[in-house]
Amino acid sequence: MLRLFKKILTTxxxxxxxxxxxxxxxxxxxxxxQLGIEIKRHIDRKFSGSIAIRAVDAGSCNGCELxxxxxxxxxxxxxxxxxxxxxxxRHADVLLVTGPVSRHMQTxxxxxxxxxxxxxxxxxxxxxxxxxxxxxxxxxxxxxxxxVIPVDMVIPGCPPTPVILMKGLLGLLEQ
Amino acid sequence: MNDVNWMDALRQTLAAESxxxxxxxxxxxxNSGKAAxxxxxxxxxxxxxxxAQTHKLRWSAGWAEQDDDCFIVHALFENQGTYLWTQTxxxxxxxxxxxxxxxxxxxxxxxxxxxxxxxxxxxGHPDKRHWTRHKAWGKHDYPLRKDFAVAGQPxxxxxxxxDYAFVKSHGAGTYEIPVGPVHAGIIExxxxxFQAVGELILNLEERLAYTHKxxxxxxxxxTPESLARLAGRVSGDTTxxxxxxxxxxMEQAAAVTIPPRAAxxxxxxxxxxxxxxxxxxxxxxxxxxGFSFAQMQFSRLREDWLRTQANIFGHRLLMDCVIPxxxxxxxxxxxxxxxxxxIIQLRNELTDIITALDLNSSxxxxxxxAGLLSTDIAAAYGTLGYxxxxxxxxxxxxxxxxxxxxxxxxxxxxxxxxGDIASxxxxxxKEIMASMKLIAQFMALLEPGDIAAAWQVPTPGSSGLGIVDxxxxxxxxxxxxTAENSIARFYPRDxxxxxxxxxxxxxxxxxxxxxxxxxxSLNGSYSGNDL
Numbered sequence: 001m002l003r004l005f006k007k008i009l010t011t012x013x014x015x016x017x018x019x020x021x022x023x024x025x026x027x028x029x030x031x032x033x034q035l036g037i038e039i040k041r042h043i044d045r046k047f048s049g050s051i052a053i054r055a056v057d058a059g060s061c062n063g064c065e066l067x068x069x070x071x072x073x074x075x076x077x078x079x080x081x082x083x084x085x086x087x088x089x090r091h092a093d094v095l096l097v098t099g100p101v102s103r104h105m106q107t108x109x110x111x112x113x114x115x116x117x118x119x120x121x122x123x124x125x126x127x128x129x130x131x132x133x134x135x136x137x138x139x140x141x142x143x144x145x146x147x148v149i150p151v152d153m154v155i156p157g158c159p160p161t162p163v164i165l166m167k168g169l170l171g172l173l174e175q
Numbered sequence: 176m177n178d179v180n181w182m183d184a185l186r187q188t189l190a191a192e193s194x195x196x197x198x199x200x201x202x203x204x205x206n207s208g209k210a211a212x213x214x215x216x217x218x219x220x221x222x223x224x225x226x227a228q229t230h231k232l233r234w235s236a237g238w239a240e241q242d243d244d245c246f247i248v249h250a251l252f253e254n255q256g257t258y259l260w261t262q263t264x265x266x267x268x269x270x271x272x273x274x275x276x277x278x279x280x281x282x283x284x285x286x287x288x289x290x291x292x293x294x295x296x297x298x299g300h301p302d303k304r305h306w307t308r309h310k311a312w313g314k315h316d317y318p319l320r321k322d323f324a325v326a327g328q329p330x331x332x333x334x335x336x337x338d339y340a341f342v343k344s345h346g347a348g349t350y351e352i353p354v355g356p357v358h359a360g361i362i363e364x365x366x367x368x369f370q371a372v373g374e375l376i377l378n379l380e381e382r383l384a385y386t387h388k389x390x391x392x393x394x395x396x397x398t399p400e401s402l403a404r405l406a407g408r409v410s411g412d413t414t415x416x417x418x419x420x421x422x423x424x425m426e427q428a429a430a431v432t433i434p435p436r437a438a439x440x441x442x443x444x445x446x447x448x449x450x451x452x453x454x455x456x457x458x459x460x461x462x463x464x465g466f467s468f469a470q471m472q473f474s475r476l477r478e479d480w481l482r483t484q485a486n487i488f489g490h491r492l493l494m495d496c497v498i499p500x501x502x503x504x505x506x507x508x509x510x511x512x513x514x515x516x517x518i519i520q521l522r523n524e525l526t527d528i529i530t531a532l533d534l535n536s537s538x539x540x541x542x543x544x545a546g547l548l549s550t551d552i553a554a555a556y557g558t559l560g561y562x563x564x565x566x567x568x569x570x571x572x573x574x575x576x577x578x579x580x581x582x583x584x585x586x587x588x589x590x591x592x593x594g595d596i597a598s599x600x601x602x603x604x605k606e607i608m609a610s611m612k613l614i615a616q617f618m619a620l621l622e623p624g625d626i627a628a629a630w631q632v633p634t635p636g637s638s639g640l641g642i643v644d645x646x647x648x649x650x651x652x653x654x655x656x657t658a659e660n661s662i663a664r665f666y667p668r669d670x671x672x673x674x675x676x677x678x679x680x681x682x683x684x685x686x687x688x689x690x691x692x693x694x695x696s697l698n699g700s701y702s703g704n705d706l
Contacts, residue, residue, distance in 0.1 A: 065361050100388060
């Protein structure tokens with residue numbers, strides 16, 4: 001147990017801190033901090049400090065899921081901005097939908113959408129969700145998410161990186 | 176090696192049983208292990224499987240393709256690193272074949288997939304239900320037949336597959352829990368149907384194919400570059416290995432030899448992919464028993480690892496780095512130094528974390544003896560990768576049928592035989608350590624040179640089989656070209672196809688709340704299975 005605590009203490013906090021302005025860091029970290037501040041401000045104003053996201057994989061290759069997962073790692077720790085992932089669409093403000101919508105998932109996605117209380121927003125994540133991507137429209141795929149449910153916002157990328165995901169979410173909040 | 180012996184012995188047995196081998200041909204050996212193609216008469220298909228089993232062959236993959244007026248059905252077997260590729264022809268007018276699933280449970284879902292996609296009836300198959308088809312196409316339509324248009328004739332809204340006949344339980348106190356396809360976590364969709372008594376799982380049935388995207392169909396007519404991109408998205412976490420397997424098959428068909436530097440770079444990419452995924456899984460397994468310390472530490476290490484990949488290879492998950500003929504980009508000496516530094520750092524961090532985990536009795540309490548997969552069941556289902564290796568299946572393509580660059584190094588394969596979640600946890604840790612050594616060895620072997628060979632247009636009708644060891648285990652990729660450098664048939668067999676059925680067995684007698692950790696310890700790909 002002592003080793004465990006030692007590791008926690010020596011690791012310290014790796015999360016990029018939220019600061020007003022940062023000139024001493026570079027690249028992702030700086031960008032991330034600025035993003036975080038803006039996102040937090042929007043969430044505070046529009047959603048009373050908290051926004052609940054339900055991620056729905058409607059047929060993706062799992063690439064987008066890996067990067068959405070990364071939002072919860074200690075570097076990005078998206079929850080500190082009031083964004084948290086919930087287990088049911090009934091708890092959600094936002095549906096984060098990935099993948100081309102496979103025809104086998106079409107009804108499931110529609111029902112998930114219906115189960116989400118109003119007001120709600122739909123964010124299509126990744127190139128497949130945005131336009132069908134590598135899979136397009138076929139006997140097995142409906143293509144873009146907007147072919148199945150109304151989409152408020154698109155975050156392209158194959159897959160979008162965590163920073164792009166955060167930027168995208170900020171775009172939604174600004175709408 | 177007595178690898179040739181079993182093939183000769185099997186040939187003699189078949190002759191004794193009067194099972195005729197119509198023709199025998201050698202496969203151009205990409206993997207240094209020998210391989211042969213045997214063509215068998217359709218009526219002997221099942222008998223062949225019976226004899227193959229008596230000779231302890233592992234059933235590896237099965238697929239079909241349509242020639243003009245017939246179907247060619249393929250089954251791939253393996254023993255001691257030598258592959259036996261069997262084929263049979265059946266007429267288009269009467270597509271029926273004796274099932275091999277009666278002998279090999281591993282062939283069960285594969286044959287159902289072929290049945291749904293081609294309308295080939297496997298007589299005597301133990302499970303008559305459809306598998307890949309839900310309701311997106313008609314009961315008597317078969318998407319991979321040549322007369323089926325890629326657009327299909329879908330309804331405006333595809334109805335849910337309500338009448339799939341799940342196993343029912345009867346009796347006082349038993350109840351059913353349907354889970355999915357939309358799950359509570361950030362994971363892929365699939366349906367699980369539990370029968371339980373109290374908290375104890377009596378039975379689990381998987382219903383997959385929710386992410387069926389028609390990969391095999393939309394591959395048709397693609398160029399080699401385009402197919403490599405698609406193969407890299409069969410399963411997003413296995414992008415390097417799937418692209419590699421598809422490229423290996425195409426290179427075999429086109430008789431293209433990749434430069435040594437390209438092979439080494441592919442090896443580095445594939446091993447980096449293995450480490451990245453294992454790091455994620457180690458954390459997730461601990462997280463599913465509520466041990467968030469490990470989740471935070473491992474996801475931090477994974478993020479470091481991915482950032483290095485983004486810096487050096489231009490993509491966090493290494494997508495589209497493997498291209499037909501070689502790899503997309505080269506690495507410099509400075510990159511090699513960064514990679515080495517990253518390995519040293521990861522090794523030091525793991526020493527701390529793994530020691531802390533090993534001493535944690537509450538973690539031990541949850542992981543040991545849970546989700547037990549016996550050696551017998553693992554063998555029967557032909558389970559692969561860390562799932563197989565944790566349950567006594569000592570097989571690794573990299574060691575047993577090595578392909579460049581693995582023929583230049585000694586691959587030490589991690590092995591356990593307790594078959595519980597802890598085994599699958601520790602095997603991942605051992606594989607991370609082994610992969611880091613391999614990456615260092617590959618970097619040491621790097622000589623200046625080309626990173627891609629010039630592509631040659633393959634002769635029409637030529638085919639190839641790519642077999643690589645992805646992070647989940649053996650991946651088999653079949654490619655046939657038509658004229659003009661375009662793809663006639665692509666079939667990728669993800670290891671998940673053989674690992675998923677094992678989950679139905681290893682959860683038995685565990686409690687329902689332990690299902691997530693059981694599932695995570697296996698971590699099958701939904702997309703790679705559903706295609």
